[in-house]
Amino acid sequence: STMFPTSVKNTSVLISLSFFALHTYIYPSSSLSYNKKAVVINELGGPECLKLVHNHPTPQLRPGHAIIQNQYAGLNFIDTYFRKGLYKAALPFVPGQEGGGTILAISSDDTNNDSTFQVGDVVVYGTLGAYAQYTLVPVTQLVKVPQNVSLDIAVSCYTQGLTAHYLTTSVHCGMLQTNDWCLIYSVGSGTCQWAAQMAKIQGYKVIGTCSQSKAAAVKEVGA
Ligand SMILES: NC(=O)c1ccc[n+]([C@@H]2O[C@H](COP(=O)([O-])OP(=O)(O)OC[C@H]3O[C@@H](n4cnc5c(N)ncnc54)[C@H](OP(=O)(O)O)[C@@H]3O)[C@@H](O)[C@H]2O)c1
Known part of the structure; x- marks a missing residue:
């Protein structure tokens, strides 16, 4: 909240992921299993390359990571660079560099001791893979959303806001x-x-x- 005063005007573009209805999932202590909707790019090119997939493989929780149940994803120029192949990602991949939602699961090594993140925390992040119901995100990429900032605003702060911040x-x-x-x-x-x-x-x-x-x-x- 100190980094982005609420008085700062925000012109970013967001998509709401509420159209991704939640599928059933099982949540044993060490792994997650559920069907996952995601936008997948199988071949590089124009917007027609963005394909909605209903049974995308489940992200597996790994040490140092959290699984985020997304609510919003940002639309940025960098998404078009990955889609066109200007920036490289191994095919197929889920695009979207900016997202936010709730921590659904977090690796146990990150909930021990002095971790600042817990299941249920509302967070934003900047990692490839945000155009999906669930995204595996390194804990180091997570930013907790203060209660007085709405999630749509927080998500749209990430790419443009952090870039502007380091440049200034x-x-x-x-x-x-x-x-x-x-x-x-x-x-x-x-x-x-x-x-x-x-x-x-x-x-x-x-x-x-x-x-x-x-x-x-x-x-x-x-x-
Ligand atoms: N971390 C990073 O490195 C980082 C992060 C965010 C953005 N970026 C880069 O910053 C750039 C802007 O991103 P954004 O999200 O801020 O985009 P944006 O809000 O869509 O703004 C794009 C701007 O480009 C200007 N523009 C378009 N065609 C132009 C031309 N031919 N000559 C001069 N200006 C032109 C437009 O200015 P007018 O409408 O005034 O003509 C518009 O204001 C992109 O290249 C993006 O990749 C980099």
Whole structure:
């Protein structure tokens, strides 16, 4: 919540996964067994390559991982890069780089001792495989959603928000001082509308380039 103040305007695109009706599942202590709906890519190409599959293999819980019952998945440019083959993933694969939902199961080594995650926690993550009912996610990729942030907002913060955050903090650390001018190209994009607002929070003066149609929107976020 400190990373993404609720006052920051969010323009991300989300899909709700509520159309994935929950199938029956058995939950013994060490493994899960259920049918799983997922969008699968068997061959690279256009959007027609996205195929809905009703009996996708169950993700098996592994050490250091959790199984998330998804509620939302984000739509980002990176999803199209994987679909087209610009970014590589072994075929077939479930696309979707950004998702969120509830922890259905977590490896026992991660619930011992000082783990911050428990079954039932509401989380977001950034791992390939979000276009599915269930996704196996490394625990290191999980972020707990604060109670005062709704899950749809939290999911859409992940890819664009974290990118904007590292670009306005760690990556350019030391290059800009308070009150310096910060030029953001394509400031009307979702990522850069976040970046403009975060740059303002850092104390920079923001100027940007955008198409005429975005001029009013970018002024609203402070550019
Ligand atoms: N971690 C990462 O590395 C990371 C994370 C997120 C995004 N990205 C990258 O950041 C870019 C923007 O992503 P987004 O999710 O923010 O997209 P978005 O919200 O859809 O915005 C895309 C922007 O591209 C601009 N644009 C389109 N065609 C253009 C052209 N020919 N010349 C100049 N500008 C053009 C549009 O500007 P106008 O409407 O003003 O014309 C629009 O604002 C993508 O390349 C994406 O892959 C990288």
